[in-house]
Amino acid sequence: xxxxxxxxAEGVPQLTLFAVLxxxxxxxxxxxxxxxxxxxxxxxxxxxxxxxxxxxxAAVLRPARVNTRGVSVGAKIVVLVDQSRRLLLPSDGKMxxxxxxxxxxxxxxxxxxxxxxxxxxxxxxxxxLVVADALAHINPSELSDESDLRSALNALSQEPGERPKAIVxxxxxxxxxxxxxxxxxxxxxxxxxxxxxxxxxxxTEQAPRDASIRSIRTSGATVAHQPLALTIEIGCxxxxxxxxxxxxxxxxxQGVEPFVLASGVAKMTGETATVxxxxxxxxxxxxxVEVSIEPPEGDTIPENxxxxxxxxxxxxxxRLLHVAGRPTYDVRALRMWLKSDESIDLIAxxxxxxxxxxxxxxEDSELALIPFPVDELFTEHLPxxxxxxxxxxxxxxxxxxxxxxxxxxxVRGGGGLIMVGGPSxxxxxxxxxxxxxxxLPVELGGGEPPFDTADFVPRYTEAGRxxxxxxxxxxxxxxxxxxxxxxxxxGPARPxxxxxWEHPDRxxxxxxxxxxxxxxxxxxxxxxxxxxxxxxxxFSEFADRAAGRAYGALWDGLVGWxxxxxxxxxxxxxxxxxxxxxxxxxxxxxxLPGSAGDVSxxxxxxxPQRTPVLTKSVKDPxxxxxxxxxxxxxxxxxxxxxxxxxxxxxxxxxxxERGGPAWSDSRPDPERLAxxxxxxxxxxxxxSQLSELPVPDPIxxxxxxxxxxxxxxxxxxxxxxxxxxxxxxxxxxQGLL
Amino acid sequence: MVSRFTRRVALTVPLSLWSTGAFAFGDGGAFHPxxxxxxxxxxxxxxxxxxxxxxxxxxxxxxxxxxxVPAEVAADQSSLQAEPFVIWAGDxxxxxxxxxxxxxxxxxxxxGGVLVVDDSNPAxxxxxxGARRELSRVLPESAPVRLDSGHVLFKTFxxxxxxxxxxxxxxxxxxxxxxxxxQVIFLQHDLLGALARSGEGFALETEPGGLEQREHAVRLxxxxxxxxxxxxxxDDQVHAPFLMRRRARQKP
Numbered sequence: 005x006x007x008x009x010x011x012x013a014e015g016v017p018q019l020t021l022f023a024v025l026x027x028x029x030x031x032x033x034x035x036x037x038x039x040x041x042x043x044x045x046x047x048x049x050x051x052x053x054x055x056x057x058x059x060x061x062a063a064v065l066r067p068a069r070v071n072t073r074g075v076s077v078g079a080k081i082v083v084l085v086d087q088s089r090r091l092l093l094p095s096d097g098k099m100x101x102x103x104x105x106x107x108x109x110x111x112x113x114x115x116x117x118x119x120x121x122x123x124x125x126x127x128x129x130x131x132x133l134v135v136a137d138a139l140a141h142i143n144p145s146e147l148s149d150e151s152d153l154r155s156a157l158n159a160l161s162q163e164p165g166e167r168p169k170a171i172v173x174x175x176x177x178x179x180x181x182x183x184x185x186x187x188x189x190x191x192x193x194x195x196x197x198x199x200x201x202x203x204x205x206x207x208t209e210q211a212p213r214d215a216s217i218r219s220i221r222t223s224g225a226t227v228a229h230q231p232l233a234l235t236i237e238i239g240c241x242x243x244x245x246x247x248x249x250x251x252x253x254x255x256x257x258q259g260v261e262p263f264v265l266a267s268g269v270a271k272m273t274g275e276t277a278t279v280x281x282x283x284x285x286x287x288x289x290x291x292x293v294e295v296s297i298e299p300p301e302g303d304t305i306p307e308n309x310x311x312x313x314x315x316x317x318x319x320x321x322x323r324l325l326h327v328a329g330r331p332t333y334d335v336r337a338l339r340m341w342l343k344s345d346e347s348i349d350l351i352a353x354x355x356x357x358x359x360x361x362x363x364x365x366x367e368d369s370e371l372a373l374i375p376f377p378v379d380e381l382f383t384e385h386l387p388x389x390x391x392x393x394x395x396x397x398x399x400x401x402x403x404x405x406x407x408x409x410x411x412x413x414x415v416r417g418g419g420g421l422i423m424v425g426g427p428s429x430x431x432x433x434x435x436x437x438x439x440x441x442x443x444l445p446v447e448l449g450g451g452e453p454p455f456d457t458a459d460f461v462p463r464y465t466e467a468g469r470x471x472x473x474x475x476x477x478x479x480x481x482x483x484x485x486x487x488x489x490x491x492x493x494x495g496p497a498r499p500x501x502x503x504x505w506e507h508p509d510r511x512x513x514x515x516x517x518x519x520x521x522x523x524x525x526x527x528x529x530x531x532x533x534x535x536x537x538x539x540x541x542x543f544s545e546f547a548d549r550a551a552g553r554a555y556g557a558l559w560d561g562l563v564g565w566x567x568x569x570x571x572x573x574x575x576x577x578x579x580x581x582x583x584x585x586x587x588x589x590x591x592x593x594x595x596l597p598g599s600a601g602d603v604s605x606x607x608x609x610x611x612p613q614r615t616p617v618l619t620k621s622v623k624d625p626x627x628x629x630x631x632x633x634x635x636x637x638x639x640x641x642x643x644x645x646x647x648x649x650x651x652x653x654x655x656x657x658x659x660x661e662r663g664g665p666a667w668s669d670s671r672p673d674p675e676r677l678a679x680x681x682x683x684x685x686x687x688x689x690x691x692s693q694l695s696e697l698p699v700p701d702p703i704x705x706x707x708x709x710x711x712x713x714x715x716x717x718x719x720x721x722x723x724x725x726x727x728x729x730x731x732x733x734x735x736x737x738q739g740l741l
Numbered sequence: 742m743v744s745r746f747t748r749r750v751a752l753t754v755p756l757s758l759w760s761t762g763a764f765a766f767g768d769g770g771a772f773h774p775x776x777x778x779x780x781x782x783x784x785x786x787x788x789x790x791x792x793x794x795x796x797x798x799x800x801x802x803x804x805x806x807x808x809x810v811p812a813e814v815a816a817d818q819s820s821l822q823a824e825p826f827v828i829w830a831g832d833x834x835x836x837x838x839x840x841x842x843x844x845x846x847x848x849x850x851x852x853g854g855v856l857v858v859d860d861s862n863p864a865x866x867x868x869x870x871g872a873r874r875e876l877s878r879v880l881p882e883s884a885p886v887r888l889d890s891g892h893v894l895f896k897t898f899x900x901x902x903x904x905x906x907x908x909x910x911x912x913x914x915x916x917x918x919x920x921x922x923x924q925v926i927f928l929q930h931d932l933l934g935a936l937a938r939s940g941e942g943f944a945l946e947t948e949p950g951g952l953e954q955r956e957h958a959v960r961l962x963x964x965x966x967x968x969x970x971x972x973x974x975x976d977d978q979v980h981a982p983f984l985m986r987r988r989a990r991q992k993p
Contacts, residue, residue, distance in 0.1 A: 330804040331970035332770030333825060340853065340922075340972050351979065354971055356898060358804050364956060365899075372896040372975055374983045427766050457766045490766030537769050543852050548822045552852045 007072045014068040014711045024064050028057045038740060049738050052731035059724035066713055066720065073708040078118035079169035079700035082160060083111050085133055086175035086207075087124035088151035089584065089666035092142075093305065095176075095208040102139065103207040103691060104174045109135045110694050111172055111205070118699060121168075128155030144588060145581040149666040153680075154181040154194060161197040169700035171198060173680070174205045177673035184676055188683050195684035202684040203697050204677035209690060211671040213242035215249060215299035216308035218276065218668050226315045228288045229323065229388050234281045238270040238297060241671045242304070246272045249297050253281050256292040256312070256610040256641035258657075259416055259526035265293065286387045287418030287527065288319045289568045290657045292610060292641040308667040312641055312659035321349040322567060325381065325389045328354045329397030329428045337539035338395065338424070341559050351389070353381065355402060382407035386414050391566050396426025396536055400434040408440040415443040416526030420566035425492040426536040427455055432492065445502070445523025446532045447495030449512075457490040460508055462519045462535070467650035468504035472596065473522065473565040473572045476557030477541075486546040492534035497521050500645075502652040522565060522652050524645070529566050565652070574599045574648050577656035580631050585639040585662040593630045593646055601649020605632055610641035610657065617642075771806035772799055772966050777827045777856070779816035779842050780835030780875060787944040788830060788861060791933035798936070798959050799966045803898060807966070816849075817841035825854045826969045830933050832862035834871035838878065846879045855969050856925045863910050863929040876917065876925060885915040885927055893976045894923065896984055897967035899960040906930025906958045908948045922972060932962055 013021045035053045039046045085108045091101035112120045112135075122133040126148035153173060160171070182191060195202055218239040226232055234253060240246035249270040254262035265284070270277035285291050296310040303309065326342060328335040331354050342350045353376055357363060363371060382404070386392075392411065399405050415421045423429055423444060432454030435441055441448050464483045468474055485505070496513040497503045501523035506516035521532045541547050542555030565572040573596070580590035593603060603625055607618035620632055637660045647653040674688070681688035689696055715723075774792040776785065789811055796807035814821050817839060821827065827849070829835075838846070850856065858876070860869035873885060888894060894914065895901045903912040910930035916923035935958035937944040947954045975984070 330806060331772075331967060331974075332806060333772075333970065334770040336825070336970050336972060339974065343921075343972070350977075352974060352977060353979075354974055355804050356967065356971075357802075361802055361804060363802050363899075364959075369987045370900055372898060372900050372980070372984055372987070374980055426770075455766045489769045536766070539770060543822065543825045543854065545819050545822045548819075548848055548852060 007074065009070045009072065010714075011068050011070045011711060013065040014070065014713075016065055021065065024061055028061055031057055042738065046738060048734045049731070049740065052727065052734045056724065056727040056731045059720065059727045062715075063717070063720035063724045066717055068711040068713045070709065070711045074704050075707050076702045077705050078115070078702050080121065080166050081115050081118045081170045081172065081700065082121045082123060082168040083108050083172045083174065084130075084153070084156055084160075085122065085124050086151055086153075086173075086179075087126040087131070087133075087146060087148070088180075089147045089149055089582075089664060090151055090178060091176065091207075092147070093176075093212075093663075093667055093670050095212065095672075096210070100176055100207050101142075105135050105138050107174045107205050107207060107691055107694065108133065111174070111697075114694050114697065115699055117702065118169075123156075123160075125153065125156035126150055128152045128159065130156055130159050142587060144584050147582065147584065149582070149664055150181075151175065151179045151666070152181045153179045157194055157198060157202075167198070168200050169703075170200050170686070170698075171202045172205060172697065173202060173677070174207060175677065176207050177204075177675070177677040178669055178671065179673075179676065182676075182680070184673060188679065191680055192683040195680070198684075200684075201686035202680055203686040204681045204688045205694065206672060206674040206677050206688070206690050208672045209674045211242040212304050213244040213302050214305040214308065214670045215240045215244055215246050215297065215303050216305065216668055216670060217295060217297060217311050220295055220311060220313060226285060226317045228317050228319045228390065229284065229286055230320070231282045231284050232315075234266075234283060234295065236270070236279050236281065236295060238272070238277045238279065239669060240272055240275055240300075241669075244300060244302055246277075246300050248272070249277065249299065251279050251281065251295065251297050253283050254294045254296075255285065256294055257417055257527045258608065258610050258643050259612065259614055260413075261612050262294060263417070270297070285315060285317045288317045288390060289418075291315045291317050291418075292657055292659050294641070305663075305667070305670050307639070307662040308670060310639070310661075311664070311668075312639075312661055314657070314659055319390065319567075321347055322563070323349045323388060323390050324351070324393060324563075325385075325391070326350060326352040326393045326395065327381075327397050328352075328395040329402065329426065329433070330355055332396070332426070332536065332539075333543070334424070334426070334536045334539045335395060337542040337555060338393070338559070341542070341556055351385075353377070355397065358401070376402060378403050378407065382410055386410060386419075389419065391420030391422065391563065393422045393424060394429070395424040396429045396433070398428040398433045399438065399440075401428075405434060405438065408435070408438045412439040412443045412525075415528035415530055418527035420528060420563075421530040422562065422566065423530070423532050424536065424538075425455075425534045429536070430454065430492045430494060430532070430534065443523075443525035443528070443530050444498075444532050445521040445530055446497050446518050446534075447512075449493065449495040452493050455490055455492050456510060458509070459487050459489050460491065461485055461487050462505035463508045463516070465503050465506050465650070467502045467652065468520070470574070470599065470601075470649055470651045471502070471504055472574055473561040473652065474504055474558070476561050477554055480550045480554050480557055486537070486540040486544060488535045488537040488540070490535070490537075491517070491519060494518050494521070494532060494534045498523055500524065500653070502650075524653070524655065529568070531562055531566060533562075568655070573654040574651035575646050575654040577644055577646055577654060579658055582664070583634075583637060583642075583658060583660040584664070585660050586636050588636055589634040589660065591632045591634055591644055591646075591656075593632065593648075595627075595630070595648050599648045599651060601651075603630060603646065603648050605644060605646045606653075607634060608643050608645070610643055768806075768808065771808050772796060772970055773808040773824055773826065774811065774966070775824060775827045776811060776813045777816060777821075777829040778813055779829060779846070780838050780871070781833070782835070783831065783833065785830055785861070785933070787937045787939055788933040790938045790944065791936035792828065794936040794938050795933075795962045795966065799963055802963055803967065805966065805970055815842075816845045818845065821845050821849050822852060822854075825852070826857075827854065828857045828859055828933065829872060830859040830861050831868040831872075832860075832865075834867045835875060836871065838875045843875075843879050846876075850880060850919070850924055853922070854924070855922075857928060857932075857965060858925060859906070859928045859930075859932050861931050861934055863908050863931060866929065869927060869929055873927065880917055880919070880925070883917045883919055885917050885925070888914045888916050888923060892923070893973045894926070894964055894968050896975045897964045897971060899964055900984070900987060901957070901960055901964055904928065904930055904961050905935075905954055906932040906961070907934035907945055909954070923968075926965065930958070930961075932958060932965075935959070936962060
């Protein structure tokens with residue numbers, strides 16, 4: 005296609021053009037002023053003057069003929085394909101995602117004369133989409149629980165370059181944004197910025213027969229020991245008949261069966277019902293709660309009958325139980341440190357008198373003593389504590405033995421335990437071969453004397469030197485420690501337990517005997533400290549060198565590690581993207597400064613199973629974050645325990661769901677798609693009506709351009725000269741010279 | 742089990758001996774009333790034995806372990822910082838403390854140690870006044886205050902109405918309180934005098950006298966020891982209702 009046009013001033017600067025026009029107009033005005041009272045032959049003066057002006061102008065501007073050769077290109081059309089996890093839902097035996105991708109492919113063919121750009125959207129960011137690749141495999145990192153069309157359209161409107169002539173949205177319509185309640189005015193505002201119609205393609209219009217957990221809402225922060233209300237909305241769609249749907253909330257814990265927190269029944273009125281469950285999470289940190297329903301017969305999507313929520317449980321204050329068998333300077337130091345910390349709610353019980361003591365009074369009213377409420381503490385109140393410190397207390401004498409199974413279960417359920425040494429601690433207190441021994445990080449044996457009385461200086465192990473839990477102490481004294489008098493007889497550290505201090509002379513199973521060891525048992529952590537002299541870090545000539553700060557540094561670390569304070573972990577673990585059951589998942593490990601060595605990972609499923617589902621190790625990896633492939637995991641809660649070098653392991657619990665929030669409402673929403681199309685001037689079609697979508701007109705684009713002067717420059721100049729001569733002659737005849 | 746065994750062994754050991762064998766493990770944490778040497782330090786005489794008796798009474802009456810042999814420590818020795826408790830007793834003005842002694846006591850108190858100032862001659866009060874004067878150099882920012890009858894010192898083990906020692910003395914205690922802790926406790930009751938032994942009996946008669954006064958002096962000593970070992974444990978909320986009921990029973 006070729007177009008011809010006349011150009012008055014080809015290649016002449018704009019300023020010159022305006023100057024010429026200005027001079028011409030001035031001259032014309034002056035001529036009109038001169039001839040205002042003359043008649044007859046004055047018209048020849050005017051005509052010759054105008055002609056002269058035109059020819060002089062043409063001599064300066066040199067008009068040309070411009071020939072343009074152009075091409076017709078197809079209009080730009082953007083096809084937005086919903087890439088949220090919700091599109092993994094089945095529909096008529098196929099995955100909605102596959103239907104959407106096939107629709108996108110068909111649209112490319114339908115708009116074959118246009119330039120079609122395929123983009124995927126989910127949480128807002130637009131990604132280029134290649135249908136063949138997307139059909140071949142699903143990239144979990146590109147899937148999102150969100151289906152945010154609003155952000156996708158905003159992103160599209162802000163892209164530089166040519167605006168699309170039409171947009172086609174392929175989805176089931178159940179967007180997170182714009183919501184179903186958004187009015188037409190705000191929908192119109194959303195589409196105005198694009199200046200193009202939005203056509204919509206509904207991948208499905210038929211709701212499946214499905215009962216599901218539509219939403220779970222909580223009110224307020226999740227604080228340990230405090231009741232938390234879960235408002236659970238249950239939905240029934242696709243004609244499924246639901247009357248009463250039982251709902252259960254259970255906490256997933258490591259090494260034990262899930263613990264039932266609450267249960268209820270949702271009574272359906274219409275398509276939805278709401279049930280409120282009150283749960284109390286006793287342990288702080290990341291806690292996984294599984295909420296499940298028992299659907300009626302005929303439910304076609306079982307994956308959305310269960311949700312696994314991760315609660316980040318905080319503490320109002322750390323609630324500690326400190327029980328000591330007798331008052332000593334060691335008890336004093338620990339109590340004073342615990343009481344000095346405003347974030348600790350301390351409940352303390354010290355045995356101040358035994359039955360053999362002679363108080364020289366028979367009147368209880370003269371004594372400020374209360375009975376040791378051992379039964380009450382270790383039954384009714386035990387779950388309310390974040391950690392228990394048993395300091396040199398005899399389990400036999402003080403009737404703790406019968407509560408040790410509960411205390412062991414408390415630790416496995418997520419509680420913390422520190423056993424502090426002394427003559428009545430560990431084997432000396434009757435704990436050997438008791439249920440509590442199983443949750444301690446060391447074995448207790450029992451055949452040897454329960455303690456030794458020799459002075460010694462504990463030795464840091466390699467793990468102790470690199471453990472963040474002791475960093476505060478090593479920063480003050482490097483690897484120097486005070487002399488302790490005597491040590492409890494401890495057995496070897498259990499598998500997966502870490503010894504931080506060891507005895508320089510005593511042996512346990514042919515290894516140096518642990519003095520300070522950390523361990524995990526089920527969901528909880530425990531610490532064994534086989535000396536009763538850490539008060540020497542608070543008050544002694546040694547302590548004086550650091551003004552007594554070493555004691556706080558040690559116990560800050562021990563209690564912090566027990567409570568999973570990230571400051572005392574050698575690693576930070578997080579999921580790289582969502583964990584979707586059946587799809588490959590990745591774990592990102594970020595090593596803290598100072599952590600070095602091989603990295604090992606053990607992945608265990610939360611629940612009674614103790615066998616790891618995955619173990620991995622990376623030999624001396626390069627600095628920086630490290631990503632480890634976990635493979636395709638099944639639905640459930642998982643606990644990843646990773647270790648760097650000899651440092652104590654760090655634990656990270658996470659959930660892997662098949663559906664998650666994206667599958668909570670399986671019903672498509674073709675009405676919303678229709679409204680979006682209507683307000684933007686587009687059309688809403690189903691998969692079978694793709695051919696009905698209008699194809700925008702093509703755009704003409706110039707490809708080649710040439711200009712040819714109408715006359716050579718000398719001809720314009722000659723003509724202008726002759727005209728000026730004629731004008732001079734006419735003026736002379738009129739007596740205007 | 743072991744603790745009972747070791748405590749019983751301790752009770753059988755003559756006061757003049759260290760209870761080394763039985764109390765070795767945990768010995769470092771046992772109550773130990775050390776006698777402070779500071780300023781002009783005339784010999785305490787029989788009152789020196791009062792420290793051992795203090796430990797003996799503590800072990801006999803409570804579950805707390807204690808070291809039975811008294812020890813002396815100088816204010817300018819670094820070993821002052823070895824343990825958190827020391828008694829400064831005397832019957833005359835101690836005179837000015839040397840700079841090294843002031844530094845030693847400052848470090849002791851800044852680490853959180855507890856110092857009992859026991860005036861052996863409350864009638865003259867010269868020691869008490871002198872000790873206060875010198876301690877104002879050690880802790881110039883902290884003045885002694887009177888401890889009210891609700892202070893934890895009066896309920897750490899026994900419910901004590903008023904302090905008494907060899908002499909009846911004033912019905913209250915005063916102390917330098919730092920943070921929440923009474924760190925320097927001033928006694929004008931000659932507590933060591935009430936505990937001092939001579940042979941099989943007590944070395945000094947109580948004034949105005951009587952077994953009951955000595956018993957109350959021992960109870961005060963036990964309470965002070967328990968305060969050193971447990972700090973404000975009996976101020977915990979869990980004890981409050983019990984103690985209120987018992988006080989009510991004591992004072993019908």
